[in-house]
Amino acid sequence: MNLSPGVAVDAFSFGAVPGISMYFLTHFHSDHYGGLTKTWNHGKIYCSEATGNLVIEILKVDPEYVNRLPMNEAIDLGQFKVSLIDANHCPGSVLFLFETPRYRILHTGDFRASPKQITHPFLHNRRVDVLYLDTTYLNPKYAFPEQSDVVNACAEICVELSNSPSEIERRLSCSGANGTVGIKNLFSAAKGISDKSSQTRMLVVVGSYTIGKEKMAIAIAKALKTKIFTSLRKRKTYACLEDPVLNSLLTTDPCEGSVHLVSLQEIGPDTLREYLMQFEPHYTRIVGFRPTGWNFRPPKAQIIGKGQSAPSVETIIQHWAVPFTSSEMVPARGSNERLMLFNVPYSEHSSFRDLSCFCTAMEIGKIIPTVNVGSPKSREAMKEWIDRWDALRRKHGGRLRTVVPGQTRWSI
Ligand SMILES: [Zn+2]
CATH class of the missing domain: 3.60.15.10 (Ribonuclease Z/Hydroxyacylglutathione hydrolase-like)
Structure with missing residues (x-):
């Protein structure tokens, strides 16, 4: 300009x-x-x-x-x-x-x-x-929810999954996300986890840019009462931000912080599996969040079909708020009892x-x-x-x- x-x-x-x-x-x-x-x-x-x-x-x-x-x-x-x-x-x-x-x-x-x-x-x-x-x-x-609703939903789901591993079964049953694993086998595997809940430790991984998307990791770490681990390179970057809240949550120990901030490319079923392997046996399962606004499918009423005329600005302002809670979060394809992946409509653009x-x-x-x-x-x-x-x-x-x-x- x-x-x-x-x-x-x-x-x-x-x-x-x-x-x-x-x-x-x-x-x-x-x-x-x-x-x-x-x-x-x-x-x-x-x-x-x-x-x-x-x-x-x-x-x-x-x-x-x-x-x-x-x-x-x-x-x-x-x-x-x-x-x-x-x-x-x-x-x-x-x-x-x-x-x-x-x-x-x-x-x-x-x-x-x-x-x-x-x-x-x-x-x-x-x-x-x-x-x-x-x-x-x-x-x-581009109709997606309020950022704070998405952040809260992610924090909530992490608490649910961490406290009651049987929640995994319920989540997977709504998703059809089991990929190659038969749904029946999956459930029995998930039951296995429920039975040994005290021995399972959940690692949460949040995708981010060089900077951006940290709000979600902060909210999840606070909700789980844990710290945030990230690479040395990212820590150097974060030191520049002089953000007391983020700084107080950062740790250099990947086992002390069960929320890890990684680059967005690392958030996929295969990469998450490999990521978890690095930290086994300390962590036994992994939950990944891929925050992005652009791939969110809005409610049906807000989809404008080909040839349809767009609604008025007033209608959009009054009726196009998109509600979002943790109950709507469905694991993505490739998720299973050890690895859950969520694409979340978290956007730092309007x-x-x-x-x-x-x-x-x-x-x-x-x-x-x-x-x-x-x-x-x-x-x-x-x-x-x-x-x-x-x-x-x-x-x-x-x-x-x-x-x-x-x-x-x-x-x-
Ligand atoms: Zn930007």
Whole structure:
């Protein structure tokens, strides 16, 4: 993005951009910092404390170029002020609010829209002239549950599976997930586990990116009253985040922490089996979570068939909240009595409904998509929804409804 004068956001892959002297970085994901290396000398980089630490420690960028800014403060940078607001994406991720006496520009980077952002003192009841929007899931097919519901459901299921191994039998019976093992044999095997419950120890493995998705591991570790083990490389990364909660839970002992944070690629039936073997006999079974938003199948009523017209924005906002509890969690194919795998709709990007709620709860002059802008077809489809949000805001005199401070969910 080019912000006049002399400002760019998440635009490192072009090297030195003529006329740009200030480079803003919303968060530490490679599709945003790509191009930033230890030889960077094209201008100052502005970012959050955690992102700045990662840029220096991991990418080895000269600290002279890294300006780590505090959260929730309007920082005067001469031609404009900038404020950093929590983006609810990965650790250290921020929304940038740029302000001059003439205009206010909000850049979301990647974000999971939440009522907390709308009621942030710098945004609450304030107009934004231009909104650069994370449009990763700007399509009604991306209907997935609230992040906190998913996190709670995963923590709950781990407690159930850990306390009562007979729960394994029940879960597997709803899944048809037994792969090559006959369901009857599977049940008798699961019974074997129930009988020896005191001798079984469960290892929980959560897939994550370099950073991102830690919330789930934290919630599970707290619920199981255990610690989190991860690789030395990841521990070095986490040290940069200066997150006291995460730090207090980390351990270097894989047996002390029965929640392991691994890379997402390691979460599959074969890889989990191999992973468990490394820690036998200390652990005798393994539960893996693959958190991703995009492969969630929403309730039937929310699937728009070919040729069907999409519902109104109001309908989506009022009726498309997706309830989610642990009772709906079904083990994935390849699961058995020793190994259970769950694909969970945990997303650190906004669902389509989140985007609709966010973009109609605030007065906005113009919305500019930042993701999926490569094809004219996709740009056209996104524009249609952006125009619908715009029409709805105008119809309601600027914004559709009020979000009140303290509200944690979009009202229904
Ligand atoms: Zn990201």
